[in-house]
Each structure stands twice: as C-alpha cells, then as structure tokens.
Amino acid sequence: MFEPTPRRKREHKQHIRHILDVSESIFAEKGFFQTTMRQIALKAEFALGTIYSYFGSKRQLYEKVIETKVNELVSSVTNETLDAPTVQGKIENFVRAKTTFFHKNLSFLRLYLAEVDVPRPDVHHILPKSVRDKYDSMLSDLTGVIWRGINEGLFKPMDARVVAKALDGLTNTLAFSWLGAQEAPAPVETDINTVTELFLYGATIHREPTQNSNSRRELGNGS
C-alpha cells in the first residue's frame, strides 16, 4: 500500500482539468453525439482507457464538463448579483457577470445553450439534477431580485419568474449572436448596456424622462 504522494495528487487533478478542457472544446465543436471518446483521448494525449478510469463513461464526462463550468458561471453570477445594493444594480451586475463569463468561455457557450437553454426531454435529461438545481437557484435569485423590484414599486407587477426567465433569455440571445459572427464581437460593455437598457426601459423612447434618463446614462456610459 502506498499513500498517494502529494505530487501524485497534484498530477491527478491536473489530468482531470486537462481532460475536461479538451472535452469541452470538442463537445462544443461537434456536440455530444458526434464526439467520440477516441477523439477526446487523442487530443488529450491519454489512452482511451485512461479517460474511462477518470470519468467512467462518456455521459459522465460530458456531465462533468457541463457541471464544472455551470458551477463557475453560477457562482460568479450569484456573487456579483448579490453584491449590488439596489435592484437596478443587481440587474446590471447579473447581466454583466453572465455576459463577461461567456465572453471568456465562448466554446462553453454552445454547450450551455444546447443543454441548459434547450434541454432534452425530461425523461432523458442529459444533465444531472445537481446542475439543473444550480441553474434553477441562479434563476431563483434573479426572480427574487425582480420580485423585490416589484414590491418596491420599481417594476411593473408581472410574474417575477417569467420576467426573470426573460432577462436570462435576453442575455443568452445576445451571447448567442457572437457565435455566428466571425468578426470580433462588440465590446462587452456595449452588449451589457443594450440588454440592461432594453430590459429596464424597453425599446421605446419616452418623452419626459426625469430620473430615469440619469440612471440610464450611468448604465450606458461605458461605450
């Protein structure tokens, strides 16, 4: 019996990280079903069996890829959202955190859209419950923020959950537009402002904007 050396442990973690990264890029490029374990093993420079010894199955590997990144995303978004004191600030931070994250994880974006945004039917959920829970908790937090906004008389009295979904979808939609565009995506700040402005005040120009115009300027002054 050997006790695992610290070096061993470190290497082990590095390997896992490495395989996850490689898998993410291939899954993102080809999708789950058109990715083969051999392709992953090849690109990761491990033997086929080694991948299995680390992750058990293709499905589990895929889930781990999603789970890891979703955790990062949700943590980041949740923290940022909570960080601001006002409702508007929270909204803005939510949009900023999500947008920034996807800007930095473009290849993951495709997986996210395919899996979280358009999940397979309930019976055959490809995602483990933990991931969906995580995602739902993020959405719940956002719902809470909306709800507070409604209670404070800031937001119109709509179904908070639906509004939250709408905002979430709005950021996804925008992020998605990067995927198609081959050109360098617009600066993040512009996107953040567009979404925030649209969500808070809509597309229509108002005639007598008193305080609102101020807050809008603050949101938009990055460009």
Place this chain on the structure above:
Amino acid sequence: MFEPTPRRKREHKQHIRHILDVSESIFAEKGFFQTTMRQIALKAEFALGTIYSYFGSKRQLYEKVIETKVNELVSSVTNETLDAPTVQGKIENFVRAKTTFFHKNLSFLRLYLAEVDVPRPDVHHILPKSVRDKYDSMLSDLTGVIWRGINEGLFKPMDARVVAKALDGLTNTLAFSWLGAQEAPAPVETDINTVTELFLYGATIHREPTQNSNSRRELGNGS
C-alpha cells in the same frame, strides 16, 4: 407509362404528411441522434424501406420535418407582421403570430429551439441553407420594422439587427418556458402581452404617464 391515378397521388401526399408528423414528434422527443429510423417506421406503421423510399435518408427526413414547419411558421409570422400598419402593431403581431404558432405546435418548438436557436457549428450544419435563409428573411423583416421605428423617432437608436434578435429571443424564451411546465400553460394572450410590454417599455414603471399605452400610441400614429 401510366401516370399515377389521382387517388394514388392523394394517398402519396397523405403518407408523406403522416410520416412527417410522426417523425416530428419522435425527433422532438428524443433528438436527431437518439431517434432511429426503425422507431419512426414503427410508429408510422410503415416498413423501414418505405420511409426511405419517401425521404431518402434520416438526414433528409429530418430536414424535411424542419423545413415544412419552419415554412409554416415564417409564412404565418411574415404575413401577420406585414398586416399591421403601425410599427407597434407589427411588433405585437409578430409576437402574437410566433407565440400562437408555438402554442399550436408545442412538439415542434423543441426542434426549432435546438436547430434555429442553437445551430451546430458551420461545418456540420444540419439544416439546409434554404431553411436558414427562410429564418433569416423573417429576421430581416423584423429588423426592417425596428429600423423604421428608429427612423420615426419611436425607438431608441440602437443596432436594429441586435434589437430584432433580442425580440426574437424573447419570444423563444417565453415559449420555451411552456416546455418545462407540466401545468397548463398560461393563456396565450397573457404571454403576448408580457413580451410586448417588456420589449416596448421595459420592466420599469414610469412615473408620469399613467396610461402609458395611450400616450405612446399617439407617438406611433404619425406615420
């Protein structure tokens, strides 16, 4: 030698329609890769070979399913959108047409989201160009509407294409929320109002205008 009798022709069309319907439901339920041609043949109550004699390959069948429904959707949406005289009317009709269509074609919605909203990377595009073109033309029409709104001083001067995408995404997001919900989805009109209101005027309550809709309508009827 003989051309097919009218009856034969009619049956032929019925069979095609039948297979397309069956395929749609299975593809929607399991996705492209987890659907087998045998499942389709079985559910359609045709022999395997018969499906092939009608559609050539799994890929082509899938494309035909998408193409047929996307054509319906786009026609319906385009017509309705053009139908209204004012910009706001067009926006509202767009949302109404799309929402209504998805309400009536719930199973197709999943395919639509998977294919149009989250396309696979360029090399492996599962959709024929014609379908994507169709979709793009719908989006272009919408972009035109937005653009007109901006020119008329109704909408804020934003990137019309991005705004159009946002509105499209917003309706998708809402429609998507039906997929998860096991409960009877809310009445269509509610959803339509939510999206339209959110898009046009945002989530925030404005201080001065008590009857927002009235004053705003005045703005739009100048054209």
Place this chain on the structure above:
Amino acid sequence: MFEPTPRRKREHKQHIRHILDVSESIFAEKGFFQTTMRQIALKAEFALGTIYSYFGSKRQLYEKVIETKVNELVSSVTNETLDAPTVQGKIENFVRAKTTFFHKNLSFLRLYLAEVDVPRPDVHHILPKSVRDKYDSMLSDLTGVIWRGINEGLFKPMDARVVAKALDGLTNTLAFSWLGAQEAPAPVETDINTVTELFLYGATIHREPTQNSNSRRELGNGS
C-alpha cells in the same frame, strides 16, 4: 378467354429480347451484384414488376442473358468448326468463329469471361447446367478435332483435352486484350492469324520449313 393474338405473341417476344439486351449491357458494365433490377427496369422502360413477370428473378434473368448468348456463340462456333474438312481448317475456323463473335458482342465478352472462364465454385454455380453443358460440348468438339489431329500424326501426342483448353484460353486471352484497349482493336484477321500461328507452330522460327511454311501462309494471308 382470349386466345393470344399473333401481334401479342410478337410483342411478347420483342419485349423479352429487348429486356435481355438491356440487361446484358448493364450486367456487363457493372457485374451481377452491382446491377439492380431497378436499373434494368429503368433502362428497359418497363415497370419493375414487369421484368419479374417475364423472368421471375434476377438470377434467372442473368442466366437467360448468358444462356442466350452462349447458345449463339456455341452454335456459330460448332457449325464453323465442323464445316472445314481438314484439321487445320477446323482449328482456324474455330478461332475465326469465336473471335468474330466476340468482336461483334464486345459487351457480352466480359460476362463470358467472368462466368464461363472463371466460374464461381461448384456449390454456388451461377450458371445453369444447360449452359455449362453447352460450353463443354463445344470444348468436346474441339477436343475431338485435336484428337483427330494427333491420330493423323499431325499434332504431337499430348493430352487432347488440355490442348483444346489451351486453344480456347488463347482465344479468350486475345479477346480480353480488346477490353482494356480503348483504341480501335486490331483487325480481326490479324488476331485470328496470331492465335492460329501461335497455336499450330509456336513462337519459334524453324529453319527448314518445307510444307509447313506453305500452310502457314495460307492461314496468315488475310493480313
């Protein structure tokens, strides 16, 4: 009950002939297994079922194609061979008849080589016994001629059957060389002379050819 009109009967025969011709060309081009009944039906401008009503099965159609042409070949060759009074004349006529026939039926040649020259193993004979018998009878006739030549002291005392096979193979080999060549094949007479000369007198030049040279000239004077 209608008695078949003479016209009907005539048409029937014409159809059979037509389908056989079409089949021969396709079988020759692609081989048995890579030819489909649909291809034949299409090129023959009959419905699939019609082909079956005439020939029962792909195998039977194929056999009929071979059988018909082999019968023509064997009849022609046998008649010509018997026609000449001398052994040398018979040999020459045999070569001439076979060569001429293949010259006129180039597409059949491929089938012939594939089926008669290189038959599939005994268990799975694709040819009906009648065809093989026909072919064997031709070879027997030739063997008889050789045998007579040996008895008359004209030919060396070799195994007549083997010698006959050799001559038969020699003509096949030559005919085969036309298949590869895209250029217009050499005049038939040249080929006939080459084979006959080679078979009767070999490749070697003899020093004191007294009578032999005469007979050779007779054989070769066509060119």
Place this chain on the structure above:
Amino acid sequence: MFEPTPRRKREHKQHIRHILDVSESIFAEKGFFQTTMRQIALKAEFALGTIYSYFGSKRQLYEKVIETKVNELVSSVTNETLDAPTVQGKIENFVRAKTTFFHKNLSFLRLYLAEVDVPRPDVHHILPKSVRDKYDSMLSDLTGVIWRGINEGLFKPMDARVVAKALDGLTNTLAFSWLGAQEAPAPVETDINTVTELFLYGATIHREPTQNSNSRRELGNGS
C-alpha cells in the same frame, strides 16, 4: 506514451496474417459480394469490430488480400524469369514459377483469375492501382524477353506485347483447369512442359528435325 512491446507487435502481425488467410479462403470460395464481414470474423475467431480495426473496410481487406499474394507471385515470377541466361530459359522459368505458385496457392488462383484476368470496368476497379501496376510490370518483363527473342531471330516477328499476353493467358488457362478437376492435378512438371512446348513450338509436329529441342537450342545460344 509507451511503444508496443515486441510481443504485442508480433501478435499484431500474426493476427493480420491470420485474418488475411481466412479472408482469402472465403473470398475465393464465395467471391467478394457474397462474402460477409461477419463470416470472416467468425472464421477468424475475432469480433466483427476487430476485423475493422485491422483493415478499415471490406474493400480494403479484399485489396490487401489480393495485394499481398500478387506481390508474392510477381516477386517470385520476376526473380525466376530474370535468373535464366537464355530466352528459352527465361520463358520456361516464367511458366514454372507461375505454375508452381498457383499449385501452392490454389484458393488464391480463383481470386487472381477473377481480378487480374477479368477486371471489372475501369470505373469500378476493385484493385488498387499499385496491384495492377505490379502485374503490368511482370507482363512488361515478359514482353521484354519476347522482344529480345524476336531481335535475336529466335521468335517470329510478332507484336511482343500480344505474345506475352498469350503466354500469360496460356499459363492461366492451364492453372484454371485444376480448379474444376476434383482429381489430383497432374504433376506440375507435366503442365510446365505442355505450356512451354506449346508456346515455343506449337501443336504441330515438324517433319525434318527429329530432335527439335537440340537444333532449336542451337538457335538460342548465340546470345
């Protein structure tokens, strides 16, 4: 990471050899199209997938079978042919080498005749160019020998290429006669002599030269 151990490598080669042997026998027995990969896997006592991991596809496996044996044949024949100093010696050695090879590789003979002797039309060539080239090179060597014989005044002035083809076909024809015969084939030497005699001096008995071989040898040893 690790290169395969010598043992692994050895086994790998043995497996390839084994599968090739098994395939050859089945292909020879049933032909390409009536042989299934499952049959091969079964007889080779490997899983279906294993055969594919070794050879990629049925077509490639078939080609490898042919290629391997044709290479053996051509090497053997070319070496033997070059070995003799005189033209007649070369001719005799050519016949001997080919005949001996087929005597020892009876099952391959059928494949050889089907593929080399009766190739499918150009578009559907089942053989890789390399194999056909190999075969052509053998034939070219033989043509060279014939050509030398003609130049030395030994052979009649015929088209050397055609004569070479004729000799090649003659040996094939003879070898082929073994395929049908269930009885033990005649001793190889007899066959070799028959072909050589026939090719060099023809079937006809010459009047004057009692000891043909002697006088003829004198003709040939001038080189």
Place this chain on the structure above:
DNA sequence: AATGAATGAGGGTTCATTCAT
C-alpha cells in the same frame, strides 16, 4: 399484362466500453 408502392431481411460500419497486461 403491367404497374410501382410497400416490404423487411440482411450487410457494412461505428463506437462506447471492457480487461488483460
């Protein structure tokens, strides 16, 4: 007789997964 839509057995091929080394 003629038609061609419908049938379904069968074959080539892929790829997740296992396991002996």
Place this chain on the structure above:
DNA sequence: TATGAATGAACCCTCATTCAT
C-alpha cells in the same frame, strides 16, 4: 495507474421480391 486491442450491440441503408390495383 495507464494502456489500447478486442468486443459486439446497434444503426443506417439497400434492394430483391411481392401484390393489390
């Protein structure tokens, strides 16, 4: 632990053949 050869279930597709009209 790491390896990768071996496995075989499962899938897409073809095509000879049948049969109702």
